[in-house]
Amino acid sequence: MAVLIAFTVVWLRSDARKTTSIAAAAEPPALVAAQAVPQTLTPAWDAPSSATTAPLVAGGAVVTAEGGEVVGRDVVSGTELWRYQRDLALCGVTAAWEKIVAVYRDDRGCSQVTELDGGTGRRLAARTSDADPEVTLKSDGTYVSSRGDSRLELWRSDLVRTVEYGRVDAPVNPGKQPRSGCTLIDADSSSSRLSVIERCPGEVADRLTIMNPAPKDNQEPEEYGSHVMAGLGAGVEGARILGVSDETTAVYLPAGSINGPRIGWFDGSGNAESEYVLPVPVSSNQAIAKSGSVVTWWTGTNVVALGAADLAPHWTFPGALGPGTVMAGNLLVPVDFGIAVLDLSTGALIRTIPVERDSNAGPVTTTVAGDVILEQRGDRVVALS
Incomplete structure (x- = not known):
């Protein structure tokens, strides 16, 4: 009886009591890559997803996120396959490793992290640690980064932290962080490099810091180099990392x-x-x-295509609403009243598929799931087929 009572008390006080987790009974069918770009497109379904910045596809399901809930949906119909919901607000959700990483906000910031199977919604791993109240999530295929204004963490596929960088509250071993008081502006990573743009006290321009994404001690960053970026004038703001490929980092100056x-x-x-x-x-x-062999950068009006391997610019396409995505060997770019189908190697316009939208304001981010094209338009995901 004592054991049962102890278990009940723990459960009543735990976060699980305020969590709804409804997993799918089986994995959805595997997605088959499209062999051709559709000639026409019509809306198939749409759903609210204000906690994502681009449509998410993992494990054969489309995943939307709103408020405190994360929902896996059938690609074709949008029917709910699984649901995970907490009484906390989502800071952000991303897809990696055919899984979903959902970050929730509590009184420590965006600190509660849950990993879900993309196809079934089954809970896989969880972690909690100090965090900023707002974070940006990115995945490079090997790691997921969570960056706030003052603190960054890098996680591997089991949510074990590989890097802690920036502000550390009540550090057990002080002096492990190379600098203090810096504002973290942007970050991106590859399997061999973690790149961070930061603005540090007393420095006139942004600093680029390059680190090992998997140092021996996750609480002690291992820097390969850190320099104030030459050529940036005093007070100039807005530098962004466009990509990290192997050991090369491309930065918008x-x-x-x-x-x-x-x-x-x-x-x-x-x-x-x-x-x-x-x-x-x-x-x-x-x-x-x-997407595939290309990194596409939407500048606000144009798409600049960079090679994924060397990050060199290949071509520019004007009049875009977002960076686009690859389908059947072509790049699909949202434009006013449609989707432009571009030659991936040259950026030449092949044709435009008419698409109606309530607004032609960008960014419109795009993902492909089999034969279905998904667009994130503001706080909603729209499926086109």
Whole structure:
């Protein structure tokens, strides 16, 4: 009886009591890659998803997230397959490793993390740690990063932390962080590098720091190099990481009093290697997508295609609403009143598929699930087939 009572008390006080978890009975059918781009498209279904920034597909399901709930849906019909819900607000949700990583906010910030099987919604792993009240989630295929203004963590596929960087409350072993008081502006990673843009006290421009994504001690970052980025004028803001490939980091360098907007490439130690002057203006409203052999950067009006391996610019397409995605060997880019089908290697327009939207304001982010095209339009995901 004593054991039963103890268990009951723990359950009554636990977070599980405020959680609804309804898993699917079986995995959904595996998605089959489309062999051709559709000639026409019509809306099939839509659902609220304000906690995502792009449509998520994992384990054969489309996953939407709103309020405190994460829902796995049938790709074709949008029918609910599984549901995971807590009485906490979502900070963000991303897809990685055919799983879903959902981050919830409590009194410690965006600190409660749950990993779900993408196809069934079954709970797999969980973690909790100190975090900022707002975070940005990114996945590089090997790691997921959670970056706030003052603190960053990198997680592997079992949610074990591999890097803790930035602010550390009540550190057990002080002095392990290389700098303090810096504002973390952006971060991205590959299997061999973690790149962070930060603005530190007393420095006139943004700093690029390159680290090992899997150091021996996750509480002690292992830096390969850290430099204030040359060429950024004093007070210039808006630098963003466009991609990290192997040991190369590509960074958008905003215009200053002397230089126009550029892409800068940095080596595995953060040393500047080369620059490319952008022929188009860049908005503060940007989006980046990685799809197959290409990284596409939506500048606010145009799509700039970068090679996924070398991050070199290949072509620019004007008049876009978002970065697009690859389907059947072509790049599909949202444009006013439709989706432009582009040649992936040249950016040449092949044709435009008419699509009606309530608004033609960007960004519209796109994902493909089999023969279905998914668009994130503001706080809703729309399926087109």
